[in-house]
Amino acid sequence: MPWADSLLEIWGEPLFVQPVYSGGAVMGWLALRLPSVPLPHSEEAFAAMFCDLAGSAFYREKRVSMMAEANRMLDEAAKGVVGILGHALAMKDPYTVGHQINVANLAQAMAKRGGYDETFQETVYYAGLVHDLGKITIPSSILSKPGILSEIEFSIIRNHALYGWEILSSADLPWPLADIVIQHHEHIDGSGYPFGLKGDAICREARFLSVADVVEAISSDRPYRPGLGIGKALGEIRENRGSWYDPEASDLCMEVIGDGFAFDTENYKLFIQ
Structure with missing residues (x-):
């Protein structure tokens, strides 16, 4: 993670870094500059919850985009069907x-x-x-x-x-x-x-x-x-x-x-x- 080295140069240690998973893939990272170590369990749990929510939001956005594309394709297919019917009548x-x-x-x-x-x-x-x-x-x-x-x-x-x-x-x-x-x-x-x-x-x-x-x-x-x-x-x-x-x-x-x-x-x- 090259960006982590850059953060260390800017912020110094200690850092808390946790991946944001969405649909089984890493979609991003949460990086926190810590005043001290170790991070309290309650705050670590809160950070994990935040990453889970962020991952869910990414996944929902992806699904919405996929559904929109699927609806667009269905709409185009429906218009194609109407066009085909019109051409069939045109032959008659x-x-x-x-x-x-x-x-x-x-x-x-x-x-x-x-x-x-x-x-x-x-x-x-x-x-x-x-x-x-x-x-x-x-x-x-x-x-x-x-x-x-x-x-x-x-x-x-x-x-x-x-x-x-x-x-x-x-x-x-x-x-x-x-x-x-x-x-x-x-x-x-x-x-x-x-x-x-x-x-x-x-x-x-x-x-x-x-x-x-x-x-x-x-x-x-x-x-x-x-x-x-x-x-x-x-x-x-x-x-x-x-x-x-x-x-x-x-x-x-x-x-x-x-x-x-x-x-x-x-x-x-x-x-x-």
């Missing part, structure tokens, strides 16, 4: 993936505008990225049909929220995406689907997605019609604010768009080769 229906990206961005902007914390913002964003994932089970002939859907075809489309829940509920993710996805077509007056939930029975994240989803769908091009424009989309929200759509989410959406938010049309080209 690139249009829907572009729609999902736009909805995710709008829902996140609404949450940020409303002062919601980063966890909520992240949750609505990743829920938006996969909210139509269940459409991967819908025949392409229905998804890409240029004309108006028949009643049977529309009933098949409506099942996509259930199919999305089935897919997402099998994955262990840090966000309740399955529950949000299955509720994003519910209306606060109970007229939505698949369960006819009302008011607060619909999770707040799904209420945000419901508004973002409708605004993006109306304003953008669809396989069966050209986009109707943001004015028409906001008119739909104003007309059904408080009946179909959550008032807070509706107001935040209109404020965000009023502040200049615009959908990125390039998102529809990301997965088209």
Whole structure:
């Protein structure tokens, strides 16, 4: 211990030196300059207790750091899973993936505008990225049909929220995406689907997605019609604010768009080769 020789030169003898162990390894040393020797047993016991506590603190800090790194890796893995699911849908229906990206961005902007914390913002964003994932089970002939859907075809489309829940509920993710996805077509007056939930029975994240989803769908091009424009989309929200759509989410959406938010049309080209 070269540092001990330096201490002896500065302090002289006698010295009391004791290692600080943490996790079986020496993490530091306690060095005391003594007025006399030997050190009383009570003080020696106190010094040993101090070293034990210091070692425990070092070990706890190390464990916290390791847990933080493990959580970061799990979080990145979860985001990777969401990305994989999005790419899987892109192979079936690139249009829907572009729609999902736009909805995710709008829902996140609404949450940020409303002062919601980063966890909520992240949750609505990743829920938006996969909210139509269940459409991967819908025949392409229905998804890409240029004309108006028949009643049977529309009933098949409506099942996509259930199919999305089935897919997402099998994955262990840090966000309740399955529950949000299955509720994003519910209306606060109970007229939505698949369960006819009302008011607060619909999770707040799904209420945000419901508004973002409708605004993006109306304003953008669809396989069966050209986009109707943001004015028409906001008119739909104003007309059904408080009946179909959550008032807070509706107001935040209109404020965000009023502040200049615009959908990125390039998102529809990301997965088209």
